[in-house]
Amino acid sequence: MRADDPLPSWNDTDTKKAIVAFVDRVTTPGSPDFVPESDRIATFDNDGTLWAEQPMYFQVLFALERVKALAPEHPEWRETEPFASLLRGDVKSAFADGEKSMMTIAIATHFGMTCDEFDQIVRDWIVTAKHPVTGRLYTETIYQPMLELTAYLRASGFKTFIVSAGGVDFMRLWTERVYGIPPENVVGSSGKIAFEFRDGKPVLLRPPEIDFIDDGPSKPIAIRRHIGRHPIAAFGNSDGDLQMLQWTMSGSGARFALLVHHTDAEREWAYDRNSPLGRLDKALDEAQAKGWTVLDMKSDCKTIFPFGNK
């Protein structure tokens, strides 16, 4: 370990040692596990891995605020589910049927405008909206140890990518400023895009159609499509990351897989096998069976958020 610790928010446990040992192996010239810089690709899930995902995915909270903001233009929503329940403040009923309502809300709030218009809405929201529990900006409700980890990997010649089920256009507007990960290194779910001319000027539009959901087995597919190389390290926190970790570990040479396990209800949130959000069940079994690294938030982390605790 170097004198100036690149991971100050990590306790000096086996988890931290495993990370540093892996980085040393792949970056030491002459090591049998040496990997040239161009192949040092590391992929990170976002929700629950880089930033929190409780009490609800932040992008869903964004969508709910958009429903309220757009309601005056949509009087019909007062009679239509899931909008009617949402506007009465009854989030539970609104999402009683799960995914389907979530998609209806996503389409109503994320599409039907130009790409520039959507970008501006997210840009305005992300610098003002506060997390309902921490009272901080969403972009502050991020995991300090993981922030240090992405920076440590980049300082070690890695290229860091986000590979998330979150909307790619939602994330790209702040990931560079917050994580140091530029827009082109963000892979996520996306809608269709259309190109047309308006008043003689080309515009990109967001028609109301989802194109790609970047979750589960779609993550290795998205990695192939977007990055075109096999990651040598992958970081996630839920069953939706399982195939990304499996794919990463299936390559030859030194590989690293880490699961963030949320075990600290005191300082942040504790949830795993029975959580409807960010369920960590099969991936935890596989990590234990295969010897992947599991980050135990309670014992491995000195600091949780940049501002401290929840």
Added chain:
Amino acid sequence: MRADDPLPSWNDTDTKKAIVAFVDRVTTPGSPDFVPESDRIATFDNDGTLWAEQPMYFQVLFALERVKALAPEHPEWRETEPFASLLRGDVKSAFADGEKSMMTIAIATHFGMTCDEFDQIVRDWIVTAKHPVTGRLYTETIYQPMLELTAYLRASGFKTFIVSAGGVDFMRLWTERVYGIPPENVVGSSGKIAFEFRDGKPVLLRPPEIDFIDDGPSKPIAIRRHIGRHPIAAFGNSDGDLQMLQWTMSGSGARFALLVHHTDAEREWAYDRNSPLGRLDKALDEAQAKGWTVLDMKSDCKTIFPFGNK
């Protein structure tokens, strides 16, 4: 212009001066047109812009060689078009119906295998196959002035991307070595990808289905999907690049668009408005109307290919 000329293969014409003036404007701190490094995005077409595309797109020549190599496994091809004509050496008849036959050939030669298998086929081919006219490797039949331009832009803090109608998986295997453009900075046409387990090991497959053709109006869409930022400079050579250039020039601030005009039948090939391959017609009109930069191969270039001329 600097003492050590970054563009030695360019004659000292207005074209070269326009490029250098643009780069100076966007990179000089305090200049009203200064652009921070993170927004210095430059996109390049590949066929006819970075490497040649005559007498036929190189990827089509690859596909034709694959048809020959695979023919013994496909006795039915001797009776089926367009394969039958191709195997008789009659390329003209094979492609008499244009795009449709080209797609049939693409699917038969590029799909139905794992991604790893496809990569290996391209890797083996690209280091041995020779261009039918130059007798050089395809990766040597590249435009030296454009090679210098990509390096000059990167040295000036730009990120360079390929945005091509060529197959993304075909290009990514050699673009880093040849152009210094890494796989993740290559955007192109693509097929569907599937993720499954074989003998307990995850594999990515190429089912026989085209997913995205990155040409014409799809280029700005692909730029949004993949890069997520508005390029400030774009380089192409055909009508298939028109919308990419229009989109690039539509942003605010300093912008640069360049069309490679193939005017030198002696040292390489001359073709434009009437060419079935790389037709340059509408885009040339628009360049003239809008004052975009046109690179005249004959007068603007000292050197054509790294090895000299055709």
